[in-house]
Amino acid sequence: MEYPLDKKKALLRILICGSVDHGKSSLIGRLLYDSDVVYEDQIDAIKSETSEFRNENTADLSLLVDGLQSEKELGITIDVAYRYFSTIRRKFILIDTPGHEQYTRNMVTGASNSDLAVILIDARCGLQPQTRRHSFIASLLGIKKFILAINKMDLVGFDRESFEKICFDCKTFFNGLGDIEVSCIPVSALDGDNVVTLSSKTPWFHAGTLISMLEEAQIVSKSNTSQFRLPIQYVNHISSNLSGFCGTVASGFVRKGDVVRILPSQKRGTVKAIVTYEGELDCATDGMAVTLIFDSEIEASRGDIFVHEGQGMMEGRRIDCTLVWMVNNPLVANVTYDIKIGTRICSGKVSAFHSKIELENLTEQPTNELSLNEIGQVSIDLEDLLVFDLYEESQVLGGFIFIDRQTNETAAAGMITGIGKF
Amino acid sequence: MHISSFSHLSQLEAESIHIIREVAAEFENPVMLYSAGKDSSVMLHLALKAFYPALPPFPLLHVDTTWKFREMIKFRDALGAKLGIKMLVHINQEGIKDGLNPFSHDPGHYTDVMKTVGLKQALNHHGFDAAMGGARRDEERSRAKERIFSFRNDEHMWNPSDQRPELWNIYNTRINPTESIRAFPLSNWTELDVWEYILFKRIEVVSLYFARARAVVDIDGTKILVDDERMPTELRKKAKEEFVRFRTLGCYPLSGAVSSTARSVSEVITEIKGAENSERQGRLIDVDSIGSMEQKKRKGYF
């Protein structure tokens, strides 16, 4: 029997962000509740927690996502939470992020895997510094589509002018973030207006509900290039004289019979078969986890990259990049870190600080260090030659993390912006 | 920019295979936890896919509390033999010596000793540096907060307030010798995704997931299957035949059945879509107190 159900439903990952207490967790609770994916025993659990932690007799929907003991006690979100629901048209992953500035690194974790951002803005306060910070980080990580949910409209009497004023202020700010698409919607996460059901209190608003916007949003691929890239993740020793090269296609596609180059060695090989458990494939595309077998023995290992003949990648020993610093110890020049990019680990150190981004007004300031949650533009000197793509071309081969050699912590998220000059 | 045309199940599958391969590539001595439940069955299927035509380069580990449903144990043994993958079974002998029994001892204490302590003993004994588990973020609110690669200290403890940032699909697998990583390849799957995948790929699961007439005893509103003669006689006397199935499987004295007529995978899917209660509701050990899953995970539960 061929599988009839929902087979072609696509997956949309949505980042929910915005300033402290603007209603992110409540909105997610509302989306889940009104889409009927909250079970009765879960409602009972949050009802008893609402009375324990808040001394109220209702169900605080934000408790559906604020699941950690300390979050319930403090009434805030500390770390990212993932919630799932689907409609007939799509499967959604909702990524709730903390609004507090000290948890920005957790927000970055959420942003790195999202297709779209919903920015919550309290109608009484408008755009806050933290709203700007979140929006900037989301766009920095490559999110191109933003929905601004102007929340708590119930507290401003569903006033059209308040809504339009905030939208106007936002447009100016978001225009500065580059090539992104922005829409606005008035909602009340508490009462559910325009979340899943259309509100009668905003007759002046005609762009539908939040859920319809999410169902209709176009999902774009994580890579901007159509050139074939496959970072080798694992070499599978199938038998004494047969190896399979396993990995997830980062961009483009590969066909059986293609001649590919192995980077950085520049050696060549011809793809004899694309092997999967369910049979061989003629072609593997962007996002597929496959195994390639070659017509003769090739020398390649984890961290190497397959590309098509004539479609080289950038390479160098100095890269320019944007870094988000994520640990308490500040980043200073000339300290060596391990760097994980794609499936490769190398090491390097910051050789020059070009600027630090002042998130208040998005201006660049000179600096010689970065502290927790700061973002800067730096050059990194690598111990070995690195093959890479620019982050705007490929998140997989242009994004990397710093690993602290002493503490093993993930110290930074980096995005390559260019080849560094010596 | 182009539009992605993958279906959600293909995307989840590719993401999980990527995670499993990353564990195999980055750790010296990884293991895959296997419980014979539906999530384990899906995770194992994904592991078979990830390394085909070779077998997965790691063993499976079942932490056996000795109170699992009999059918699960049969299923486990048959599967291990059929696939030719090493199936390690660990039982916490101290708990056996103390005669721990879920009918007469506190379920929380019993679970802690037989599952959490048992798991830690097995991981330490074999020196595993990474353990893959089939837990999903949609199961419970503290799981919804956990990273895909979850760092555990030298006592296997999870610290929810100090998790490593996890960017894109780059996983930081760096640990010191006595520390370990728990990796969750099914993090982004829901109960429904798992069942749809089982249907789509025709994955075999134990028949306890499908409804038929079974002898169950109502214990404080939870229907417990009479799985063997260890159930106290005074309880067994109250057994009634009912049409039931299980949404989640663990130790039989602690896993509640649900009334159901769903006899096939597609009927199960239809039923889940209309369900009013969550999957975990039938699990006695998860509903005993607010935040109990978080407490258990802090102590080293998977």
Ligand SMILES: Nc1nc2c(ncn2[C@@H]2O[C@H](COP(=O)(O)OP(=O)(O)OP(=O)(O)O)[C@@H](O)[C@H]2O)c(=O)[nH]1
């Ligand atoms: N009146 C009204 N109150 C709201 C609305 N949405 C949220 N709230 C209240 O605002 C407060 C904060 O809501 P949360 O959802 O916890 O805010 P958050 O943005 O998730 O906060 P952090 O995660 O800590 O940054 C709670 O008391 C909510 O009940 C709304 O639409 N109307």
Ligand SMILES: [Mg+2]
């Ligand atoms: Mg929140």
